[in-house]
Amino acid sequence: MATSKTLSIRISTQESFYRHLWRDSFFRHGFSPPEDDKKIDYKIECRRRLQLFRNLMKGSKGGLSYFNLPNRYFYFVPVTPSENEYDDEIYTPPPPPPPVDFECFSFVLTSPGTSGEMLFLDPFDGSFVLQESCTDNAVATDEAMMEQAMTDAATVIRQRETLGLESLREEHIAGAVIEESVFRNNNIEHYQRDPSQVLMDLEDYLNINLSEYFFLGRNHDNEEHHSMTNNVVLRDNDEVEVNFLGIDAKPILVDGVMIGTMAAISRSFCCNSRGWEEPKVCSEIITWKRSINSRNFGKRSVCRFRSVFKKFELDPVFERIYVMFPFNEGPFRRFDLPFLNEETNHVGFIGGSCIVAAYSLQTYLNISHDEDYRQKKEEPKYFLNPDFVLRCSNPVSAVNVLPGGEIVLIGTVTGDLEIWKTGSPADVSRINVLNVNFLLNEKFGTNLFLKSISSEVNMRTEETLHGQNNRVDLPPTDSVIEGEDIETSGISHPVSMTISSFHFAAHRTIDEVGFVTLHYTYGKGAWLFIWKKCKWNKFEICATINLPLSPRQKPRIHFDGRRLIVCGQDHIGMILLIYYVLNSWEDLDSFTAVNQKTGDGGVTDGEVVKFVNCVRHGGLGGFAFYDSVYMTANERYVVVNTKTGHMLGGGATPGTDGLLVIDLQDHIA
Helix, strand or coil: CCCHHHHHHHHHHHHHHHHHHHHHHHHHCCCCCCCCCCCCCHHHHHHHHHHHHHHHCCCCECCCCCCCCCHHHEEEEECCCCCCCCCCCCCCCCCCCCCCCCCCCCEEECCCCCCCCEEEECCCCCCEEEECCCCCCCEEEHHHHHHHHHHHHHHHHHCCCCCCCCCCCHHHHHHHHHHHHHHHHHCHHHHCCCCCEEEECHHHHHCCCHHHCCEEHHHHCCCHHHCCCHHHEECCCCCEEEEEEEEEEEEEEECCEEEEEEEEEEEEEEECCCCCCCCEEEEEEEEEEEECCCCCCCCEEEEEECCCCCEEEEECCCCEEEEECCCCCCCCHHHCEEEEECCCCEEEEECHHHEEEEEECEECCCCCCCCCHHHCCCCCCCECCCCEEEECCCCEEEEEECCCCCEEEEEECCCEEEEEECCCHHHCEEEEEEEHHHHHHHHHCCCHHHHHHHHHHHHHHHHHHCCHHHCCCCCCCCCCCCCCCEEECCEEECCCCCCCEEECCCCCCHHHHCEEEEEEECCCEEEEEEEEECCCCCEEEEEEEECCCCCCCCCEEEECCCEEEEEEECCCCEEEEEEEECCCHHHHHHHHCECCCCCHHHECCCCCEEEEEEECCCCCCCCCCCCCCCEEECCCEEEEEECCHHHHCECCCCCCCEEEEEECCCCCC
């Protein structure tokens, strides 16, 4: 006969068994790890994550109907100067807010899962803040606002006894809550939520100590090294311009477990040159770290350079940054020399532009300085030597660090994909080199592609090397490999194989779900290649996507192993293209159920990727050809910048420029 004690043990054991079962199912689907593993119900969470993806590809089951997402999914976050405020005593509307131009990547979601937490760089005052949710200070559509108001009203009615409202009728309570929601949505400027943390603000800009970046002329006029460092010595009347270069955030993954997050911001310092002088420039990258159990970022680190870098990538596990510099600039420019590859007759740049340098971050000591710091003899700080350098065979066009920090992917202008092992500085080695041209030739069984490239490069090489006065005129980066499209077996391939960027899941390895490379040439168009490991344990191109977008606007890509989201512009306007990439065996049934016509979305091979939806909206667009478009996304949210936020159809918005947020969590499903 079972006692109460044995029954409780059996129930506890059974609950533990089913929780473990659903937990395994959750991770087999490849979802991003939850923020709190102990409190989560994996059965509910697994269904919720699957529903989020179904909401993203609405209308694709049983045939593509290209339904736009429901209007209630869209929110608009106006970006205006903080000085634009209403007078509380006298109602005087402020002047129209100025246009917003994001000159660099200025917003990024911190989590690859379902959190709406977002880092934001204000384009007006340069403040760098952490927002609890990307929908803070957002204007909802009328549909979304009314749905949320009715949900809030129902909650208040259920809790009216606790709130001391039992004497009021239900319809009166509901009317008051709905009226408040409508007023808030139409006067969002009165309900601004403060950020949860301010990492940098205007005071940081005003209190910059230039002696940490440059030698000051007053203190070094008589130094012997003055002539050697003339390009970094500031005079009293020199003016320094500070520009932001972008922000980033990456989860810290150790053995597949997310243990924290690293945030970064980069900026440059430039003083205009005079006549024969070289420009006085430097740049820096500042990072912050936090653990998974902390809400705010703490440890601050920094690394500085005597030139402006072209691109950087974070390695949050080993606290490194990988930096690539432009041709003829940076610490390795003395190695920049033209060369002729006799095998391919290819003219390229060997040396500095073929180098990716790895630097360790140094903890920043925030020491207060007197206003009279120019009178003190101080040296520039945090200018470090690289831990090691990665010398590539051709000029580098893209670099990224895989989760875990032990593998680095590097792309070149000639289509080489180099895989480097960089965990320990003493054991840095190049694991493999894959060539896009060769793999495409092998996959489609033709050598016309390579012949066309070889003939064009040969012709340009001949013209270049035999110019006037035997001078070598170096061609642009893409010009040595660009040309007209070639028709191969009915499939159009781009001639330029330059790898523009890498995209992969932030919480999984590329051995599990592969990765995506973007190949973009201005005026020619963009292609995406889906890479996965084959049965021989080698990476191969499993599918190609010829993006049906304007070649004048570089597309933005998000890939997490399952959803592939492309933000770009076509002949109608701005558009989001949604692709479904086969992620695991758990997705096989739903992936097979998607019917796709050949060529839909530019897909040339539907075995591993299918085009499932395209999203257009009046609140997405308003860009000129010279405007930059940026996007950040995770499993729940998609955030892009926009200039037509007032067309969202919501309350009275205080501006037209800002962020368009898509929340895939359907509150009425």
